[in-house]
Every structure is written in structure tokens, then in C-alpha cells.
Amino acid sequence: METIILFGVLEGLIIFLLIILKRRKSVSDYWLSAFFLIFSLNTFLSYLEIYNRTHGFPFSQAFFISTPLLFLHWPLIWLYVKSLTDQHFYFKPLYWLHFLPFVLCVTLFSIGYYVKSPDYKIEIVESESFKNQWDYPVVIIAMALSSLVYFSWSAILVAQYKNRIKGYFSETSKYDLAWLRTLMIASAIIYTIIYLTFVVDLAIPLASFSWLHKTSFLLGAVYLIVLGFFGHRQRNLFSDNKIGFQLLKPEPISEKTYSIDKKEDEFIHLLLSHMNEKKPFLTPEITLSALADELRVTPEFLSGILNSKLGKNFFDFINHYRIEEFKTRCKAPENKNFTLIAIAYDCGFNSKATFNRVFKNATGMTPGAYAQI
Numbered sequence: 102m103e104t105i106i107l108f109g110v111l112e113g114l115i116i117f118l119l120i121i122l123k124r125r126k127s128v129s130d131y132w133l134s135a136f137f138l139i140f141s142l143n144t145f146l147s148y149l150e151i152y153n154r155t156h157g158f159p160f161s162q163a164f165f166i167s168t169p170l171l172f173l174h175w176p177l178i179w180l181y182v183k184s185l186t187d188q189h190f191y192f193k194p195l196y197w198l199h200f201l202p203f204v205l206c207v208t209l210f211s212i213g214y215y216v217k218s219p220d221y222k223i224e225i226v227e228s229e230s231f232k233n234q235w236d237y238p239v240v241i242i243a244m245a246l247s248s249l250v251y252f253s254w255s256a257i258l259v260a261q262y263k264n265r266i267k268g269y270f271s272e273t274s275k276y277d278l279a280w281l282r283t284l285m286i287a288s289a290i291i292y293t294i295i296y297l298t299f300v301v302d303l304a305i306p307l308a309s310f311s312w313l314h315k316t317s318f319l320l321g322a323v324y325l326i327v328l329g330f331f332g333h334r335q336r337n338l339f340s341d342n343k344i345g346f347q348l349l350k351p352e353p354i355s356e357k358t359y360s361i362d363k364k365e366d367e368f369i370h371l372l373l374s375h376m377n378e379k380k381p382f383l384t385p386e387i388t389l390s391a392l393a394d395e396l397r398v399t400p401e402f403l404s405g406i407l408n409s410k411l412g413k414n415f416f417d418f419i420n421h422y423r424i425e426e427f428k429t430r431c432k433a434p435e436n437k438n439f440t441l442i443a444i445a446y447d448c449g450f451n452s453k454a455t456f457n458r459v460f461k462n463a464t465g466m467t468p469g470a471y472a473q474i
Contacts, residue, residue, distance in 0.1 A: 106148050109322025113141030116325075128191075129184040136177040140325060143170040147318040154226065154311055161219035164226060165210050167318075171244055172203040175251035178288060182255040185278060186262035202247060209236055229310050238303050245296035252289050259285070267416035268404055269389040271382065271423075274452050291324045365410060372396060372406070382422040385451035389415045420459045423449045427460070431472050441468050 120126075120134040146167040153163045176199035184190040213236060214222060225231045259281060266276050295317040301307060381387055381395060392415075393400045407418050426448040430436050436444055442453050445468070450456040460468050 103148065103151065105326075106144060106151070106318055106322040109325040110141050110145045110148065112322075113137045113144065113325045117141065127184075129181055132177060132181040132184055136174065136181060137325075139170055139173050139177060140321070143167050143174075144318055144321055144325070146170070147314070147321075151311075151315050151318070158219075158223050158226075161222070162215075164222045165214050168240065169203055169206040169210060172206055172247065173200065174288075174292075175247055176200060176203075178284070179251050179255050182258050182281060182285070185281060186258045202243060206240060209240075232310060241296070241299045241303060245300050248289075248292045248296055252285065252292070255285055264414075268408070268414045269400070271387050271416055271419035271449070272385060272451055272455060273416060274455060287324060287327065291320055295320060365406060368396075368398070368406060369410060372403075376422055380422070380426070382419045382426070383447075383449045385446075385449055387419060387449070392419075419449070421463070424460055424463050427468070428471070431468070441472055 114137075117134050117137040120130050120137070123130060144167075146163070149160060149163040150165075150167055153160050179199065180192075180196070213234070214231075231237055259278060262278070263273075266273050270276060298307065298317070299313060302313060307313070375396060376382065379395070381392055384391075389404060390400045393403045396403065404415065407413055407415055411418065413421070423445075427445055427450075430444050430448060431441060442456070445453075445456045450459075457468065460471070464471060
């Protein structure tokens with residue numbers, strides 16, 4: 102068990118070094134590397150506490166030293182998410198408040214434990230009498246609530262970002278932050294299991310603190326190992342995809358949808374004619390900016406027409422035409438020898454997963470089922 106924990110520490114440090122040694126680092130890289138460094142340090146200090154308890158307390162200061170660092174995990178994940186999803190992110194002075202729980206926990210533990218004599222600390226650890234003190238449930242509940250709040254907050258940021266990029270790209274796989282979803286889902290699962298166990302233990306004793314502590318950091322070590330493996334395998338941990346223009350919040354659909362002036366009406370006819378005649382959607386990497394250039398308008402104007410007048414974001418608008426093109430081509434006799442995915446690629450899709458998902462959402466059936474009708 103201790104070997105697995107140390108291996109998790111090593112894995113976390115390797116990921117930290119791989120990120121920090123990148124040639125071209127972004128602000129988000131620094132926050133992600135900080136998360137893995139703190140997680141690794143936290144796991145190592147926990148290992149020292151476990152070693153202390155099982156080997157006669159050779160380190161008189163290694164008591165409760167890992168606990169405060171847990172309050173840094175989710176703020177660092179949030180800052181990583183924020184820096185990735187906010188195109189103009191910068192660290193505001195207000196963000197220092199995210200680290201206030203860590204400072205309060207260090208202060209609390211300094212007064213209650215760190216300044217105490219080694220004999221006192223050994224006694225309360227061996228008897229686990231610290232569980233009967235008022236600060237123990239407060240810290241456990243604070244950690245659980247912090248995890249819940251930050252995960253929900255981060256999930257909202259990702260959802261808003263995903264909605265924005267659909268307003269500018271017809272194929273979002275390069276920008277959809279798949280690695281971030283993996284990080285968040287894995288984090289949510291592991292933190293929920295750990296904190297839920299400790300919270301339940303407050304009301305219904307499940308096991309000794311020593312066992313809960315060792316098991317929780319064993320899970321944390323496994324989390325680091327698995328996360329590192331999938332991060333390397335997906336190869337988007339080090340993604341350098343940059344968005345080359347201003348991402349704006351999509352204009353909401355309102356009553357203006359039913360009020361179209363002459364200029365807008367003329368442009369909509371021009372847009373629809375351009376889509377049917379020139380078929381720009383056949384270009385896999387078509388973007389809002391590229392289509393706006395073809396139509397000699399600004400991306401902001403085109404986005405406003407799509408969202409507030411036609412009721413679609415750019416992603417849905419372009420892929421609607423691709424689906425209709427696929428429906429026509431897959432029924433054509435001259436294409437009977439081509440696979441469905443080959444036809445889909447000819448229609449502008451460049452991802453099988455995106456094609457299947459978009460087609461199913463639009464038609465309610467799979468491409469294969471449609472082709473057999």
C-alpha cells in the first residue's frame with residue numbers, strides 16, 4: 102500500500118515536470134503544474150504521517166501536516182479551468198481569497214497541534230482523541246463543501262465555454278477541452294468518495310482515522326497514476342490549440358427573432374443562397390470568421406444573425422447543412438460502394454464521433470439506420 106502511494110507521488114512529479122518543461126507554456130500550464138505539484142507534495146506528506154504511525158513516530162513534526170494542503174486542490178483546479186475557458190484571464194487580487202481556507206486551516210492547526218509537545222501529539226494520534234475536538238468535524242465538512250462548490254463552479258465554466266466555441270467552430274474537437282473533462286470527472290469521483298466517507302464517519306463510525314487516512318491517500322495515489330496515464334495517452338494535456346479571434350458570449354434568442362429589417366432580410370437570403378450554391382460547409386475546418394470573410398461581413402454580425410434571427414449557433418448551422426448533404430449523398434446510387442463515414446467526410450465532417458453524435462441528435466436515429474430506410 103505504501104509503495105503505491107510513493108508511486109503516485111512519483112507519477113505526479115513526472116507530470117509536473119513534463120508540463121513545466123514545455124517550451125511554450127501558457128498561464129493554464131502553470132496552474133495545472135501547480136495542482137500536480139501540490140497533490141504530489143500532499144500525498145508525500147501523508148505518506149510521512151502514515152510512516153510515522155506505523156514505525157514508532159520517528160518524525161516528531163510529521164503530524165497533521167498534509168491536511169491543510171487539501172484546501173489548495175480545488176482552488177488550483179478552478180484557476181486552471183478559469184484560465185482555459187476565459188480568453189482574457191489574468192490573476193485578479195480577489196482570487197487570493199480562494200486560498201483563505203488554506204491559511205485558516207494552517208492557523209488553526211498551528212494553534213491546536215503544531216506548537217504542542219511531541220508527547221501530546223503522539224498521545225492524541227495514538228488514541229485518535231482529536232476526533233472528539235470541535236475542529237475535526239468543522240475541517241471535514243469544510244473540505245466536503247469546498248469540493249462540491251468548486252466542482253459545480255468549474256462545471257459551469259466548462260459548459261459556458263463549450264457553448265461559446267459552438268458559436269465559432271463547425272468542428273469543436275480541437276477546442277472542446279477533453280482533457281479538462283477527464284480531469285474534472287476523475288477529481289469529482291475521487292474527492293466525493295473520500296469526503297463522503299469521512300462525513301459519514303462523523304455520524305456513523307466506519308473505521309479508525311488511521312485506516313481512513315491511509316485508504317484515502319491510496320485512492321489519491323491511484324488517481325494520480327490513472328490520470329497521468331490517460332493524460333499522456335490522449336496527448337491533449339500539452340495541447341497548443343489557440344483561438345485566433347475574440348470569443349464573445351452568444352447573443353440570446355429573443356423577440357428580435359421575429360423582427361427582421363430589410364438589411365437583415367437581404368443578408369439572410371444571401372447567406373442561405375451562399376450555403377446552397379457554394380457549399381462552404383464541405384470544408385472541414387470552416388469557421389465563423391472564414392464564412393464571414395466569404396460574405397464580406399464581420400464575424401460579430403454573422404454570429405448575431407445566426408443566433409438572434411435564425412435561432413442557431415454556428416456549429417449547429419453548419420452541421421445542419423452537412424447532415425442534409427449526407428442524406429442526399431448516401432441515397433445516391435453512385436455512392437453505394439462508399440462507406441457511410443467516407444461519405445460523411447466528403448460532406449465536411451472530420452470526426453466520426455462528431456458525425457454520429459450530431460446526426461443522432463438531429464434525426465433521432467443512427468446514420469446506419471437512416472441509410473437502410
